[in-house]
Amino acid sequence: MDYTKCTNLFTLLIIPWFLFAEVVTATDTINTSQFIKDNETITSTDGNFTLGFFTPQNSTNRYVGIWWQPKFTVIWVANRNQPLNDSSGVVSISEGGNLVVLNGQNQVIWSTNVSNVGSNSTSKLLDSGNLVLQDSSSGRTIWESFQHPSNVLLPNMKISTNKATGEKVKQTSWKSPSDPSTGSFSLSVESLGVPEVFIWKETRPFWRTGPWNGKAFTGLPYMKKFYIEGIHVGDDGEGNVEFLFSGVEEIGFIIYILNSTGNCEERWWNGEKKEWVVSWNSHQFECDVYGVCGPFAVCNSQSSPTCSCLKGFEPRNKEEWNRQNWTSGCFRRTPLKCERTSNQNKSADYTEDGFLELKMVKVPDFSDGSALRLQPDMCRSRCLENCSCIAYSYDADIGCMSWTENLMDIQKFSNGGLDLHVRVAYTELDKERNRTIITIVTETIGATLIVICAYIMWRRISTRLGAASAEYMNDYVFGDLSQVKVQELLTFNLEKLVTATNEFHPSNKLGQGGFGPVYKGQLHDGREIAVKRLSRASGQGLEEFMNEVVVISKLQHRNLVRLLGCCIEGEQKMLIYEYMPNKSLDTYIFDPSKDKILHWKKRFSIIEGVARGMLYLHRDSRLKIIHRDLKASNILLDAELNPKISDFGMARIFGGNEDEANTNRIVGTYGYMSPEYAIQGLLSEKSDVFSFGVLLLEIVSGRRNSSFYEENCLTLLGFAWIQWQEDNIPSLIDPGIYDPNLHKDI
């Protein structure tokens, strides 16, 4: 709407009847002789902020508010809880000097409500978006809208809490996008101990940032450093803890909106496109909801199930826990020393408790009192001395933090965060030590057995020993898998799969993998699956089959395809995977007609996803795994085009400190194999990195390594190398995805 035009028209028409007062035109102030009516506005001098009347979408009420002019965005509402039902409202300075909103009957429905204001005051809308009420004679600020935030935090607007009185300046959500009245959510900074920002749902915590260490929020490791730079948390010198962010020049204009569902959105103003971009929000992961896992549990968005008890703790209610209702949390399995000795039990032992370390986490809520500046090793002994201390953590910028009550809202990260030390009875420490020894031993023995048995059985089956040995194998496989603790791995019966895939009908065939065809199927419950049927003819069969079952059943990562189960009946061997509706990456990147779907940003996120999956295989999983056959057709895409690495038939498991191995059987795909592996059989994770490099060039260039022809260069790699040396990288990029804006720096 064009407010200035309306105002001018209004001026022409109305002036004769309003001789006692001037009508506001393009001004930024309201004074005792000036007021604004429903159709009028005042605007800050730079023209970015406007105060006036507005109606939210899907509402009939009128509200007085301030909005961001370049794109109508309400940033503050005066009478949010006292709406006007018609357009007869007026904003003016009352006789007492307060800024007021009057309805048609001249009743005050909203007021700045400051006592002892001189009768001569003016209200001004500043360029920062702050509406201030000033004493005209002294220029003293009596009231400001920045002290009474609505749901938007602007640069330099302070959220604060008084340490002595607990009085808060907080951000409060709207009830709904069409109702600005005070909603259930509020955002405030807490002054207990180390400062921390919270979102509250009524009186209960809903989200938190983790303690502020003077540079960053320790519980938001994924927030970009860029944004953190503008944030200030700390003492304001007047007994308040404050939180504010200032503009950072390289970033431009950003605001934080607490929306009606309790999500804090960071919006960045894209000045070129003239639109808001949500550049971050508080609830990106399941674990971002406060305490989803209950007390004494850890939440990990990357793992499944999401919640797990701390070591030495057990679910309070096993049945609920197994149904993924985590609310009751966990409890301590073995009492601590203090509890044991205080029972007056003569046979009680006095062995000292110990600590189990939890690396890279958002530390629990409400550490005890203020942090102590001590040497790191002092944290431990101080905690041990005091019976009520159940955990501690150390940060170089904060010092020692300790906890005495329920450990709530611990979140596991893959980088960043702090290390938490949880106090447990000494027996738990032993169990922990013994358990790791046991697992390592059993796993080593298990892996050796698998290889030996698989080899023997492969020989037997290839000499057609028949059904008897197949049955033996059946027992063997599941005997071993139960040792691997794969409760979720299902055995599907053949009949069910035959029905699901419509008797392996050719129309359901998705493709041909290395060891046999893959079919699409649909189970009774409607779930879609992909069934890989190992061909009887393929000589290799069993060894790789076993390998794949064992390897992949141990892996859990969002960028690895999930194995749902397997089926072994007679000579039939099948693997059942989650179904990937978008097939494999090679069907996209080499097809110019699909460039629009797989534009550069998407390709970039696919590259990132594959890299994450590989990092997990090489570093983060319990076993070190070399995939050995990474290529475009082995990267599957889910419904949102997220990449998932598949086909572990050739993967090789490495022991903890085994780094390189000589293989006598070279497997893989030509064009993706590293020279040292193809020629000398030298295998290490570098082999996968080489394949990844080839894949990367294929994704960027949209051309196949295997069928690449260019004058003077034999392969895609050779071509890329020459372009690189000639500093001519853009010619490598697929013209269909080339974006001069994104690629201008290369």
Ligand SMILES: *[C@@H]1O[C@H](CO)[C@@H](O)[C@H](O)[C@H]1NC(C)=O
């Ligand atoms: C506001 O302005 C519009 C257009 O100029 C006019 O139609 C309308 O009557 C005005 N309303 C009031 C209350 O003055």
Ligand SMILES: *[C@@H]1O[C@H](CO)[C@@H](O)[C@H](O)[C@H]1NC(C)=O
């Ligand atoms: C109110 O503001 C107008 C324009 O800014 C000015 O002309 C007028 O003198 C002011 N009145 C008082 C009482 O300050």
Ligand SMILES: *[C@@H]1O[C@H](CO)[C@@H](O)[C@H](O)[C@H]1NC(C)=O
């Ligand atoms: C209005 O805001 C935009 C975005 O922050 C800024 O670039 C511009 O300078 C502002 N306008 C004025 C007149 O200050």
Ligand SMILES: *[C@@H]1O[C@H](CO)[C@@H](O)[C@H](O)[C@H]1NC(C)=O
């Ligand atoms: C307004 O109502 C329409 C239709 O019911 C709906 O699509 C739209 O999302 C609503 N807008 C808001 C802000 O609630």
Ligand SMILES: *[C@@H]1O[C@H](CO)[C@@H](O)[C@H](O)[C@H]1NC(C)=O
């Ligand atoms: C608007 O509200 C006033 C009181 O605030 C009431 O007297 C009036 O009847 C209402 N008008 C409508 C149209 O609801």
Ligand SMILES: *[C@@H]1O[C@H](CO)[C@@H](O)[C@H](O)[C@H]1NC(C)=O
């Ligand atoms: C205004 O403030 C007084 C005390 O300062 C309080 O009693 C009264 O309820 C307030 N009125 C409004 C409308 O907030």
Ligand SMILES: *[C@@H]1O[C@H](CO)[C@@H](O)[C@H](O)[C@H]1NC(C)=O
């Ligand atoms: C109010 O303050 C303004 C600016 O200081 C001054 O010009 C004006 O005379 C004052 N009016 C009254 C009634 O005191």
Ligand SMILES: *[C@@H]1O[C@H](CO)[C@@H](O)[C@H](O)[C@H]1NC(C)=O
């Ligand atoms: C709140 O913000 C989140 C994250 O941007 C968004 O998904 C959600 O739809 C928003 N809710 C409302 C009611 O606008």
Ligand SMILES: *[C@@H]1O[C@H](CO)[C@@H](O)[C@H](O)[C@H]1NC(C)=O
């Ligand atoms: C989860 O368990 C709690 C406590 O036992 C219960 O109140 C709640 O209704 C359960 N929630 C669901 C979704 O079953």
Ligand SMILES: *[C@@H]1O[C@H](CO)[C@@H](O)[C@H](O)[C@H]1NC(C)=O
């Ligand atoms: C003392 O502890 C032992 C072992 O922990 C237990 O069997 C016994 O019942 C306890 N006795 C009392 C009086 O608590």
Ligand SMILES: *[C@@H]1O[C@H](CO)[C@@H](O)[C@H](O)[C@H]1NC(C)=O
């Ligand atoms: C133990 O810690 C609690 C909580 O911090 C504190 O109140 C108590 O004084 C401490 N006790 C000793 C002996 O230091």
Ligand SMILES: *[C@@H]1O[C@H](CO)[C@@H](O)[C@H](O)[C@H]1NC(C)=O
């Ligand atoms: C753990 O192993 C140690 C020896 O390594 C043994 O003394 C201890 O009893 C074991 N503890 C448990 C709980 O098995």
